[in-house]
Amino acid sequence: MKIAVVSGKGGSGKTGVTASFVSLSEKVIAIDCDVDASNLPLVFDHKIEHEQTFVSGNHVDVDADKCIGCGTCASKCNFHAITMVNGIAYVNPLLCEGCSLCEYICPANALRLVEDANSVIYKSSFAHGIMVHGNLKPGDDNSGLMISKLRELADTEMNESGIHTQILDGPPGIGCPVLSTMTGMDKVVIVSEPTLSGLSDLKRIYQVAVSFCKDISVIINKYNVNFQNRDEIKRFCESMHLPVVAEIPFDRIMVDAQLNCSSIVEYAPDSECAKAVTSAYHKVVGRL
Numbered sequence: 001m002k003i004a005v006v007s008g009k010g011g012s013g014k015t016g017v018t019a020s021f022v023s024l025s026e027k028v029i030a031i032d033c034d035v036d037a038s039n040l041p042l043v044f045d046h047k048i049e050h051e052q053t054f055v056s057g058n059h060v061d062v063d064a065d066k067c068i069g070c071g072t073c074a075s076k077c078n079f080h081a082i083t084m085v086n087g088i089a090y091v092n093p094l095l096c097e098g099c100s101l102c103e104y105i106c107p108a109n110a111l112r113l114v115e116d117a118n119s120v121i122y123k124s125s126f127a128h129g130i131m132v133h134g135n136l137k138p139g140d141d142n143s144g145l146m147i148s149k150l151r152e153l154a155d156t157e158m159n160e161s162g163i164h165t166q167i168l169d170g171p172p173g174i175g176c177p178v179l180s181t182m183t184g185m186d187k188v189v190i191v192s193e194p195t196l197s198g199l200s201d202l203k204r205i206y207q208v209a210v211s212f213c214k215d216i217s218v219i220i221n222k223y224n225v226n227f228q229n230r231d232e233i234k235r236f237c238e239s240m241h242l243p244v245v246a247e248i249p250f251d252r253i254m255v256d257a258q259l260n261c262s263s264i265v266e267y268a269p270d271s272e273c274a275k276a277v278t279s280a281y282h283k284v285v286g287r288l
Contacts, residue, residue, distance in 0.1 A: 008201025058098035066110035246280030
């Protein structure tokens, strides 16, 4: 079984829900798909067992000693990424698309396409099984591709370890990383919050999620912050035949749990928050 926990916006409590789902599972492969800001490794004590570099793209290096200052590369670059500075080619990394045309046409062989291999993919062991997570360095590209690599690693571990459940902590939003997260899921859980932006983003991510998965449910986090907006979310869910599997109250204890590097179901199992998310877990996995 593969379950993705997603949200249309950041700060909705998605990682707190994911961590609780992980804690409630007997054995699980947890995948942190928010590679720009991984949080699951902060919640759970873990031991890194394996790491591998991730090639996020390419950039062009200029050998200043070889460059003859002819300007051919600058004149032919379709992305206007190359300029001549003091008679030497300069490549703007923010504009360069790594197409390698400049490398091909340089008469002095002064330009070379180099892989960007600054980011890292990790496989860790932790109390609940295996954690797969990544660290996409600031400025690196292809977060969607990195998530695909994380999932390939998780599928390999699933086959070799005999663990039959994957729980994915998705990135916020509806962009490419979210699509890479939701592809091939058995179940998708959308975490929303009772704000106008929360409702708007719930509608957007539902429109995306329904193209990838038919088993979708909703958790309303911090429901007692605004009952009117909570009710608007419930009306939307009812109109879309979306089950609301839990309403989690706003409680400082949720913050305390994360500050203590724990899920709420382990930190305060008798709290209303823990009971709500536990009920949601059993509804989602089908054990009522």
